[in-house]
Amino acid sequence: MSRTVLITGATGTVSTALIDALEGADVRLRALVRDASRADGLRDRAEVVVGDLDDPRSLAPAFEGVQDLWLLTPNSPRAPENSMNAVWAARQAGVERVVRLSVIGAAHDAPNRSGRLHALSDQELERSGLRWTILRPHWFMQNLLNETGDIAATGTFSLNVASSRVGMIDVRDIAECAARVLLDAPDRHHGRTYTLTGPRSLTFDEVAAELGRVLGRPVAYLPVSDEAKHKTLLGHGVPEWIADMLEEYARAYVSGWGDVTTDAVAGLLGRPPRDVADFARDHAARFAPAV
Ligand SMILES: NC(=O)c1ccc[n+]([C@@H]2O[C@H](COP(=O)([O-])OP(=O)(O)OC[C@H]3O[C@@H](n4cnc5c(N)ncnc54)[C@H](OP(=O)(O)O)[C@@H]3O)[C@@H](O)[C@H]2O)c1
Numbered sequence: 393m394s395r396t397v398l399i400t401g402a403t404g405t406v407s408t409a410l411i412d413a414l415e416g417a418d419v420r421l422r423a424l425v426r427d428a429s430r431a432d433g434l435r436d437r438a439e440v441v442v443g444d445l446d447d448p449r450s451l452a453p454a455f456e457g458v459q460d461l462w463l464l465t466p467n468s469p470r471a472p473e474n475s476m477n478a479v480w481a482a483r484q485a486g487v488e489r490v491v492r493l494s495v496i497g498a499a500h501d502a503p504n505r506s507g508r509l510h511a512l513s514d515q516e517l518e519r520s521g522l523r524w525t526i527l528r529p530h531w532f533m534q535n536l537l538n539e540t541g542d543i544a545a546t547g548t549f550s551l552n553v554a555s556s557r558v559g560m561i562d563v564r565d566i567a568e569c570a571a572r573v574l575l576d577a578p579d580r581h582h583g584r585t586y587t588l589t590g591p592r593s594l595t596f597d598e599v600a601a602e603l604g605r606v607l608g609r610p611v612a613y614l615p616v617s618d619e620a621k622h623k624t625l626l627g628h629g630v631p632e633w634i635a636d637m638l639e640e641y642a643r644a645y646v647s648g649w650g651d652v653t654t655d656a657v658a659g660l661l662g663r664p665p666r667d668v669a670d671f672a673r674d675h676a677a678r679f680a681p682a683v
Pocket of ligand 1: 464466467493496
């Protein structure tokens with residue numbers, strides 16, 4: 393009988409790509425959402441269940457009959473609590489395997505709060521007694537989609553990362569790695585942590601050049617100060633906690649912390665990860681000026 397996979401974060405960037413990657417596979421997909429009205433696009437591909445990772449009492453029905461949990465927590469100071477609630481619900485329901493999305497460099501001494509928060513949840517899962525696999529991806533190429541407005545309007549985008557190099561990864565590759573793990577036998581990747589990156593470590597001048605090549609017009613990266621970026625993010629309604637977290641990442645990247653690539657995607661998928669040129673080509677329409 394097919395296994396039932398519960399997908400958390402089902403309306404978000406990574407889990408949407410995971411649902412795409414599991415299309416046609418012999419699994420029953422169940423999508424956890426907080427707000428059923430936001431799940432219309434999911435209903436033809438998954439059974440939709442309502443639950444909130446902030447509220448443990450809401451989770452039991454969603455976890456009933458589940459064999460595999462895809463555990464994604466939002467960027468929030470409550471992420472460890474969210475993860476704890478999900479792991480506890482998984483234990484109570486007899487879930488066999490948890491595949492967890494963490495972050496590159498998650499550790500108790502990571503230079504950013506996100507990495508330190510993820511380390512708490514990684515460690516809890518490792519000691520849960522459940523079968524587990526942890527995916528630690530690098531900076532998402534899809535973060536560049538936050539810059540589509542500026543690029544379309546001005547041909548420029550601004551980040552506070554100076555000339556740092558980042559081994560950025562296309563979210564579609566993260567999703568395909570997650571799907572690979574979930575479709576393999578439960579013991580196959582038990583106890584493994586995979587640090588997932590793209591094929592090369594890039595400066596944002598190089599990223600701009602790739603975007604310009606695909607769009608057929610110049611695109612420039614404008615380095616800005618932490619203060620300027622912080623102000624812009626707050627102006628766009630980004631919560632202060634997130635703006636502060638992003639600033640910690642930016643500082644780490646400027647120190648060289650993000651200049652990392654691994655062979656993990658190729659090891660799991662048997663092919664190299666997508667390059668930023670692939671990302672730019674496949675998302676070109678999103679960066680084009682409105683006509
Ligand atoms: N961006 C990067 O470069 C990067 C790199 C490595 C790792 N990460 C990690 O990736 C994760 C974020 O993934 P993403 O970008 O796919 O997320 P996302 O697009 O921001 O989506 C977050 C998802 O979590 C759901 N959610 C939020 N609060 C919830 C709650 N209390 N209960 C249940 N669901 C809740 C949201 O549902 P609603 O529709 O209800 O809001 C949404 O589906 C974070 O853990 C982050 O640390 C990010």
